[in-house]
Amino acid sequence: MARKWYILVRTILFLMLSLAASAQERYILRVPPGQISKVASHYGLTIVSQLTGSGNNLYVVTTPSNTSLLATLSKDPSIQWVEYDQQITLPQKHGYSSDPASGKFLATQDWATFLSPFAWQGYLDQPAATTIGVAAAHKYATGAGTVAFLDTGADYTNPVLMFSLMPGADFTTPSGGSAQEVPNLNQSTTSILDDGSMYQLNQSTTSILDYSGGGGGCDPNFGCDPSQGGLNQSTTSILDQSTTSILDNGTRITNAYGHGTMVAGLIHLVAPSARLMPVKVFGNDGTAQLSTLLNGLYYAIDHGAKVINMSFSMTAASTELENALDAANDRGIVCVAAVGNEGQNMLVYPAAYSEVMGVASTNNQGQRSSFSNWGVIATVAAPGEEVISTYPGNHYAAGWGTSFSTPLVSGAVALLVQTNWWLNQQSAKSTIAGSATPEQGQNVGGELNLVKALGH
Incomplete structure (x- = not known):
C-alpha cells in the first residue's frame, strides 16, 4: 500500500x-x-x-x-x-512511394544528364515539368548559386541529390550537426525493407506509385478524381496534415519525414546546377519554433545563399521574421515562400511580406488548386498537385500543396541567377511575374513560365 x-x-x-x-x-x-x-x-x-x-x-x-x-x-x-x-507547423500533404522498376531509372533525354543518370523518368518527364517548360529552359540555363531551404533537412545519400547538397545545418537539436533527414523509427509500426523493396509503415500498409501507369497521384480531398488513374488506388495511402501515413486501422503517425528531401528534389529538377543548402528547422513532427526559423534564416544569410526557399506559412505576423528577411534582401538574396493551403483570399507569412515572392498552386490544367490561397499574396503560381519528387532512401514521392509549388519557383530564380548574378528580390519578382502565363480570373498572378522568364 x-x-x-x-x-x-x-x-x-x-x-x-x-x-x-x-x-x-x-x-x-x-x-x-x-x-x-x-x-x-x-x-x-x-x-x-x-x-x-x-x-x-x-x-x-x-x-x-x-x-x-x-x-x-x-x-x-x-x-x-x-x-x-510562436510555433509553426508544416501544413502540407504529401505521399511517398517505393522505387520504380530498376529499368526505369535511366533517363533518355539529353537535358536529363544535368540531373542524374539515375533519375527516374517519371520524375523527369512529369506533367509539372512539362507545364513550366523545364526541358526547354535547360537549353539556356541550368542554375547557379546556392539555394537554401528551411525545412526538415535532406537525405544526403539520395543519388539524384547527393552531389548538389551542401553540408547545411541542423537547428532542431542542441548538438546541431548536419541537416540529414532521419526517420523516427517505431518498431511496432515501421520497417525499412531491403534494396528493391519499399519504405513501409505498418506491414499491412503500403504507399506506392503506379509506375506502369506513368506516375502521378491523386488525393480526392484536394479535388481530383481518383478514378482517372495515377496512384494505384488499391495500394495507396494518402498522407494527411503533418502525418506520415494513415494506417489501415485508422491510426495516424505524426511525422513530416521526407518533406525537405521532396523540396530539394523539386529545386534540383528545375535548377540542377545550383547548390542546395539544407537548413533543418522543422522536426519530424512538422513543427518549429519561430526562434529556430530565425536561426536558420540567419544561417542561410551568413553562409552564401542566393535564394531562400520557405515551404511553410503561419497566420501571425512577426517583426523579427521581417527583420531577417530585410537583412536577406539587403544581401541580394531572393526569398520565396508558400502562400498556404487554406483555399482562401488571406494573408499568411512570410509570403505576405514585400521582401518575399509568394507562390500559389495550380493543377495540371493550369487552374488554381482548390486548396491554394490566392489574392495579393500570390506573386506567381506553379504546379502543386501530383508533383513527383525525391524521397529519402532512394525513393520517389507524389506531393500536393503550395509547399511543392514553391521550390519550382526557387529553382526558377536560380536559373535567373545564372544569367544575372546581381539579381535581387525586386528584379526577380518582376521578371517571374511579368513572364508568367496569364491565368483566367484565378487571382494567383499567372503560372510560372521558365522559358519566357529567361527572355526566350
Whole structure:
C-alpha cells in the first residue's frame, strides 16, 4: 500500500510540474549587447538560448510560471523588441512511394544528364515539368548559386541529390550537426525493407506509385478524381496534415519525414546546377519554433545563399521574421515562400511580406488548386498537385500543396541567377511575374513560365 501511495504522489507531482512548465510563456527578446543578464534578472526570466550569427542579439527566454510579461516587457526602453516565440507547423500533404522498376531509372533525354543518370523518368518527364517548360529552359540555363531551404533537412545519400547538397545545418537539436533527414523509427509500426523493396509503415500498409501507369497521384480531398488513374488506388495511402501515413486501422503517425528531401528534389529538377543548402528547422513532427526559423534564416544569410526557399506559412505576423528577411534582401538574396493551403483570399507569412515572392498552386490544367490561397499574396503560381519528387532512401514521392509549388519557383530564380548574378528580390519578382502565363480570373498572378522568364 505504501508503495502505491508513493507512486501516486510522484505521479501527481510530475503532473503538477508539467502543468507549471506549460504555463510558462516563451518570448524572443532583442536587447543591446551585454544587457540580457540584467533584463533577465530584473524580470525573473530564464535565458533558454541566444541566436547565432547575424541574429546574435536575439534571445529566447521563458517567464516564471503562470506569468505573462509581454505587455510589461514591451514598455521597457532597454528592450528593443519582444514577441512570442510562436510555433509553426508544416501544413502540407504529401505521399511517398517505393522505387520504380530498376529499368526505369535511366533517363533518355539529353537535358536529363544535368540531373542524374539515375533519375527516374517519371520524375523527369512529369506533367509539372512539362507545364513550366523545364526541358526547354535547360537549353539556356541550368542554375547557379546556392539555394537554401528551411525545412526538415535532406537525405544526403539520395543519388539524384547527393552531389548538389551542401553540408547545411541542423537547428532542431542542441548538438546541431548536419541537416540529414532521419526517420523516427517505431518498431511496432515501421520497417525499412531491403534494396528493391519499399519504405513501409505498418506491414499491412503500403504507399506506392503506379509506375506502369506513368506516375502521378491523386488525393480526392484536394479535388481530383481518383478514378482517372495515377496512384494505384488499391495500394495507396494518402498522407494527411503533418502525418506520415494513415494506417489501415485508422491510426495516424505524426511525422513530416521526407518533406525537405521532396523540396530539394523539386529545386534540383528545375535548377540542377545550383547548390542546395539544407537548413533543418522543422522536426519530424512538422513543427518549429519561430526562434529556430530565425536561426536558420540567419544561417542561410551568413553562409552564401542566393535564394531562400520557405515551404511553410503561419497566420501571425512577426517583426523579427521581417527583420531577417530585410537583412536577406539587403544581401541580394531572393526569398520565396508558400502562400498556404487554406483555399482562401488571406494573408499568411512570410509570403505576405514585400521582401518575399509568394507562390500559389495550380493543377495540371493550369487552374488554381482548390486548396491554394490566392489574392495579393500570390506573386506567381506553379504546379502543386501530383508533383513527383525525391524521397529519402532512394525513393520517389507524389506531393500536393503550395509547399511543392514553391521550390519550382526557387529553382526558377536560380536559373535567373545564372544569367544575372546581381539579381535581387525586386528584379526577380518582376521578371517571374511579368513572364508568367496569364491565368483566367484565378487571382494567383499567372503560372510560372521558365522559358519566357529567361527572355526566350
